[in-house]
Amino acid sequence: MVQIDCTGKTTTEINKAIAAGLAKDGNVVVKNPASRHNLGVGINHPGKVVFEGNVGYYCAGMLKDADVEIKGNCGWSVGEDMMSGSIVVHGNASAAAGAAIRGGLLVVHGNAGPRTGISMKGGTIIIGGNVDYMSGFIMQKGTFIICGNTGEALADSMYEGRVFVRGTIAEHGNDAVETEMTKEDKAMLKDLLTKYKVAGIPKPESFKKIVSGKKLYNFSMKDYELWRVAL
Amino acid sequence: MCGIVGFMYKNGANAVPLGTQLSAMAGILGSRGLDSTGMAMYGKLPSGRLVMRAQLEAASGDEGEGKLGRLRERVGTLVTVEKASWNKHLARLEFSGVENPDDLGLLRRITDAAEAADGIQVFSIGSAMEIIKDTGPASDLDVYQVQKFKGTHGLAHTRLATESIVNTCSSHPFWARPFADIAVVHNGQLTNHNILRRRFEHRGYHFLTTNDSEVIAVYIADKLLHGKTLHEALTDSITELDGTFTYLVATEDSIGFAKDRFATKPLVIAENDTCVALASEEVALAPVITKGTQVWEPTAKTVRTWSR
Numbered sequence: 001m002v003q004i005d006c007t008g009k010t011t012t013e014i015n016k017a018i019a020a021g022l023a024k025d026g027n028v029v030v031k032n033p034a035s036r037h038n039l040g041v042g043i044n045h046p047g048k049v050v051f052e053g054n055v056g057y058y059c060a061g062m063l064k065d066a067d068v069e070i071k072g073n074c075g076w077s078v079g080e081d082m083m084s085g086s087i088v089v090h091g092n093a094s095a096a097a098g099a100a101i102r103g104g105l106l107v108v109h110g111n112a113g114p115r116t117g118i119s120m121k122g123g124t125i126i127i128g129g130n131v132d133y134m135s136g137f138i139m140q141k142g143t144f145i146i147c148g149n150t151g152e153a154l155a156d157s158m159y160e161g162r163v164f165v166r167g168t169i170a171e172h173g174n175d176a177v178e179t180e181m182t183k184e185d186k187a188m189l190k191d192l193l194t195k196y197k198v199a200g201i202p203k204p205e206s207f208k209k210i211v212s213g214k215k216l217y218n219f220s221m222k223d224y225e226l227w228r229v230a231l
Numbered sequence: 232m233c234g235i236v237g238f239m240y241k242n243g244a245n246a247v248p249l250g251t252q253l254s255a256m257a258g259i260l261g262s263r264g265l266d267s268t269g270m271a272m273y274g275k276l277p278s279g280r281l282v283m284r285a286q287l288e289a290a291s292g293d294e295g296e297g298k299l300g301r302l303r304e305r306v307g308t309l310v311t312v313e314k315a316s317w318n319k320h321l322a323r324l325e326f327s328g329v330e331n332p333d334d335l336g337l338l339r340r341i342t343d344a345a346e347a348a349d350g351i352q353v354f355s356i357g358s359a360m361e362i363i364k365d366t367g368p369a370s371d372l373d374v375y376q377v378q379k380f381k382g383t384h385g386l387a388h389t390r391l392a393t394e395s396i397v398n399t400c401s402s403h404p405f406w407a408r409p410f411a412d413i414a415v416v417h418n419g420q421l422t423n424h425n426i427l428r429r430r431f432e433h434r435g436y437h438f439l440t441t442n443d444s445e446v447i448a449v450y451i452a453d454k455l456l457h458g459k460t461l462h463e464a465l466t467d468s469i470t471e472l473d474g475t476f477t478y479l480v481a482t483e484d485s486i487g488f489a490k491d492r493f494a495t496k497p498l499v500i501a502e503n504d505t506c507v508a509l510a511s512e513e514v515a516l517a518p519v520i521t522k523g524t525q526v527w528e529p530t531a532k533t534v535r536t537w538s539r
Contacts, residue, residue, distance in 0.1 A: 034517060057512075114493070151531055
């Protein structure tokens with residue numbers, strides 16, 4: 001195991017040390033991250049990276065192959081543009097967690113902020129607590145699981161993908177509609193929630209499933225009002 | 232992008248001066264804006280006293296002393312000037328014998344008299360509040376001895392200018408002129424500030440700048456004048472102010488915040504038995520986060536106040 005103490009190091013030095021540690025040992029522990037920004041950005045080597053404390057903005061952005069654990073809170077856009085691998089946040093996440101991910105898995109055990117999972121293009125996001133305004137906006141692919149409540153405009157203008165919500169939905173976004181869960185959905189929820197022990201492992205039956213109504217695919221005068229207010 | 236900071240000692244002034252706490256947090260948030268930095272600090276003066284902070288530009292010590300003397304004379308026709316000093320760009324005057332610190336007529340007359348000559352511009356008047364602001368990073372405020380300011384609560388701001396020019400007057404915090412002890416720091420842009428400003432001007436309010444954030448200060452103060460609580464005023468602002476904002480407001484005994492319905496601008500709150508601290512980024516809260524401190528982030532459309 002390679003230990004890196006962030007104190008007194010520049011962000012570039014820390015991130016280079018993480019890359020070197022993964023190549024050498026495959027197991028990296030980052031101490032005293034002190035809510036600093038841009039830690040662990042661009043990791044693209046298999047292995048495990050643990051941040052022992054709170055991290056700032058853009059942690060583990062563009063992640064590929066590695067498994068990242070954050071033992072604390074994280075700031076804006078954790079795991080932005082993740083391609084593969086996994087990120088587990090034990091505390092809360094701020095705005096735009098998992099923005100535009102293409103693959104991989106993001107788990108936040110606490111609450112997440114506004115615009116969580118905005119423009120998802122694949123992968124899976126699991127939030128143990130609540131999400132705020134406009135989460136899942138223009139989702140294009142992937143799976144987004146919310147064990148708590150949502151803010152307004154949930155999954156507004158989503159194209160594809162599936163959203164599961166256990167708590168109350170403050171407001172459905174435009175063209176985000178509820179549908180029946182399939183057997184496969186329930187099995188997937190059970191597997192993921194059990195594996196990552198999220199939110200006390202709620203029953204799959206307690207979730208609602210949200211998908212795209214696909215009314216925004218092609219313009220129709222019938223849907224004029226929907227088009228007028230869609231963001 | 233701007234950095235905003237709020238801080239309150241819950242049980243009176245602390246061994247660590249208020250100014251030291253605000254300086255440390257504003258210094259960290261320099262990464263969100265280095266155009267200018269400012270603080271509104273609250274330390275209650277004895278009854279009947281008011282303190283004024285004003286911009287006083289001078290090319291030499293003699294010129295500064297001359298301007299300060301004339302400022303003292305002009306304001307001295309309205310109130311007794313107990314102390315007057317000047318340093319770099321800022322003057323500080325302390326008045327006594329003020330029967331009612333909330334007499335808006337008197338506060339307006341003091342402001343007008345101060346600004347009548349020599350390009351003086353008043354930054355704040357209050358029975359506790361002093362606004363100190365300048366262009367440049369937080370360390371540029373050390374010359375004003377901010378680190379030594381002992382007080383109970385306050386605001387700080389690091390600015391990346393989007394609305395109005397970069398100069399000392401357009402720096403935050405903004406005073407709700409002429410209301411004593413009310414200040415605002417804001418991160419975001421309002422889109423209806425010109426309409427609001429015109430309405431307020433028709434009702435006799437004067438603004439120092441064309442900045443959107445200055446309008447928020449007067450907006451809140453006007454609500455308080457008409458009997459709303461600070462919490463009610465902040466709640467009204469969620470729908471009545473248009474645009475993006477997370478802003479903090481401070482009064483003689485309270486601080487509070489409002490976050491817009493889009494949750495566009497960040498805010499993280501740390502609270503324990505000793506203090507509550509609010510900042511744009513968690514990294515700035517490090518100086519006050521001790522074991523047992525609760526740290527959380529408010530959601531869209533949230534308001535909250537703390538009072539001493």
